[in-house]
Amino acid sequence: MPKSRKLEESIASLNQIRSDPASEAGQAVLHQILSSKYSIAVAQAAGLVAQAELYALIPDLVTAFDRFLVKPKDSDPGCLAKQAIAETLYRLEYSDETLFLKGIRHIQPEPVWGGTTDTAPRLRGTCALGLVRMNFPQVMVELGDLLADPEPEARIGAARAIAYSENDQGVPLLRLRVKVGDTSPVLSECLLALLQLAPTQSLPLVEDVLYARTTMNLGTAEQAEAAALALSESRLNEAFPILRDWWKSIRDPQLRKTGILAIATLRQPDAIEFLLTQIAEARPGDAKEAIAAMGIHVQDRALWQRVRQVVEARQDAALREVLEQMSRSFLS
Template structure:
């Protein structure tokens, strides 16, 4: 009787079993075999386990798997999910396989959909950009910069984040250029603003403040995520003339600062602001709902205001039994 061949389900079960291998290195031979499997899904799952187990010895197998995936028809790995998992594994394992990342940076995968054909490799290019920077490729900024003008927003966001992570001040000017050109995707502008503030805050705080004054909501979030003490004053000024929607975003920006001054300011607003604004303050402060001391203070202020509406919003955002 012929031996039963391993089915897809058998292989997948084995890969998941290998995730619990003790010691982890015992999984190396089998994972290497699965990384060469003809099924891209199984390759991706094996790559994830290799990363989780930190099996650096599998880096060459991951590189070979990535090269093989690049040569497959688009329909074999729809959405490039297997390629993404292989790249994520190489990044986790800190593999300085620069040629592989440069291939990924230029990879395009056009897939047929019900509408026009779609390029699904934006995240592959984005991950490759991150990989070049994180593994200290000497010319990473030169390789990554063109990706700021990629057709897919996810690749542009990744390029902006990767340029920020270079810690090279000149990359702030590159990000500013993308902002000056404009971008229809708020996430791209937000990534650029965050990078500008991280790399050269003194130069670009006024630029991001001007964007906020012009009504660009992502500027408020970028200011908050910057954690710059000077950003609080900018956000306070913006709040003075914000409409209801912008008010929500500006208050969230203040909460994102996570400084004592910012939280004190929000608590003061909660105690004194009109009910409509106080609701937005509670929503912003709910970002810190796992801080029991702050939650208790918010609950005390809400209770003192004796507003059913504020009490209801507080219960929805923080939990019905929080705050005392």
């Protein structure tokens, strides 16, 4: 039978058991699929195992993972099966470090137009989380190596795993990554992790990045946006005055837009009052940006009504139009 036909039959079998994968028939199908060579079907089967929390099928998952490490670009293109298996084992709190160590060190170059691309960085990040969850003794060594990974997605995974570890041994690693410099998404994740692990110690460094007092391999705007995003996601009380004062000090239109949105994302009472004041009293351009930033709260009927009342009290037709556009956009 052609490969495509057998794969289609495997997917069809999985679809038939999705409503009850834990049944005897369902587990029999999952066992059969997990032992097959079709990585797409195995990835879907792994997801069902996680959904139904079928601990009895953990050995099948481990066996399949090892099988797809053999000639991986052919047996598991895109790293789909290994990624799904690692995610499932992480969710099921699998506690044997052997598989996660294989995964965190796995590199899978695959051909693309003009060269190759590594399809395994997400897998490395997932396995990092697995090692943290099981309290692997040498996890910081592995996470330090992952922070130096060539792929940004893997470095992001390392930063998230260090934050998840709640281990202050990760602070020096993250600070070094920040000081060396990185892409904006990686930098933001590292700063956020620092704010979670050691907020008081890390706030001065985040401010240095925000104000571009430290030199990195990024443009000033990208660097500032990374720091603003980390501050907004941290939800720290100290984040609001830092973002407010920075926003007041800058003139670049795009950065001001980033700053006002970061303030709104904090969802803190002081930040909300500041934005309402901008809508009521600031120059029209800033008032418009404040209304746009408050759009993230449009589902909060009471708060959005306050925004509407402030706009109506100002009696500015242009601001009223911005408000109506935001309402239509978010509520449609």
